[in-house]
Amino acid sequence: MRSQPAIDASVRFAIRRVVLVGVALLVSVGVAGPSPAYAQVVQAPTTTAQALRPSLPRPTGEDRVGVVPLHLVDRSRPDPWVPAQRVRELMVSLWYPARPSHDRPLAPWLPPAAWARFEQDSGLRPGVLRMPLTHGRVDAPVDRQPGGQPVVLYSPGLGGNRDSGTVLVEQLVSLGYMWW
Numbered sequence: 538m539r540s541q542p543a544i545d546a547s548v549r550f551a552i553r554r555v556v557l558v559g560v561a562l563l564v565s566v567g568v569a570g571p572s573p574a575y576a577q578v579v580q581a582p583t584t585t586a587q588a589l590r591p592s593l594p595r596p597t598g599e600d601r602v603g604v605v606p607l608h609l610v611d612r613s614r615p616d617p618w619v620p621a622q623r624v625r626e627l628m629v630s631l632w633y634p635a636r637p638s639h640d641r642p643l644a645p646w647l648p649p650a651a652w653a654r655f656e657q658d659s660g661l662r663p664g665v666l667r668m669p670l671t672h673g674r675v676d677a678p679v680d681r682q683p684g685g686q687p688v689v690l691y692s693p694g695l696g697g698n699r700d701s702g703t704v705l706v707e708q709l710v711s712l713g714y715m716w717w
Contacts, residue, residue, distance in 0.1 A: 590667040593646065593704055598711025603635030603677030604644045630699055632706050632716035634686065635677035643670040647700050672707050688715045 596602060609627045616622035628648075646669040647655060656663055689709060693701050706716045 588664055588667045591669045593669055593671060593707070596672055596707045596711030598708065598713065600634035600680060600711050600713055601637060601677070602671070602673040602707050602710045603633050603638070603641075603675075603679065604671065604673035605631045605633075605676055606644070607631060628699060629717065630706075632673060632710045634680040634682070634710055634713055634715070635674055636680045638674045638677040641674035641677045644673045644675050645669075646671055646703060647698075651698060651700065671703055673710075682713065686713055686715050688717060690717050 607629050609629060611625040614625050616625045645652070649668075652668045653663065656666070691702060691706070693699060710716055
């Protein structure tokens with residue numbers, strides 16, 4: 538039986554490092570290599586087959602990562618932020634420690650429409666980069682632990698999207714936490 542890790546100073550440092558790496562990935566769009574090579578890639582005409590795929594940092598914990606995207610609908614009330622919307626809708630992702638499941642696909646970092654918006658907001662032409670994949674396997678079987686697992690509830694707020702903390706989420710899940 539594996540006990541849940543305590544968050545000590547070294548783990549907090551590791552989490553900060555993972556968050557900083559994630560922010561750096563978002564800022565730099567994760568293209569490896571020196572700046573001139575990046576400039577050449579962005580300026581060169583490309584097709585989807587030639588596009589580079591940035592990667593997210595690999596989680597350092599022992600647990601594998603599973604993820605389930607959920608579209609939640611509450612038809613009993615309107616959306617409090619968009620009064621014209623007659624139902625309350627939320628997109629959430631449940632991240633959890635998973636059993637090995639290489640037959641399950643890796644989850645994309647963003648939904649296709651969000652990736653298109655990310656390209657547009659970043660000034661990238663469509664197809665220059667391919668969407669990064671997470672380390673989470675979609676609908677992977679849960680790795681049940683005796684005594685349960687700690688749960689973290691997270692909302693980016695302030696107009697952020699649910700995928701902005703993916704690197705942090707994967708790191709904590711790899712250490713045995715569930716993330717909702």
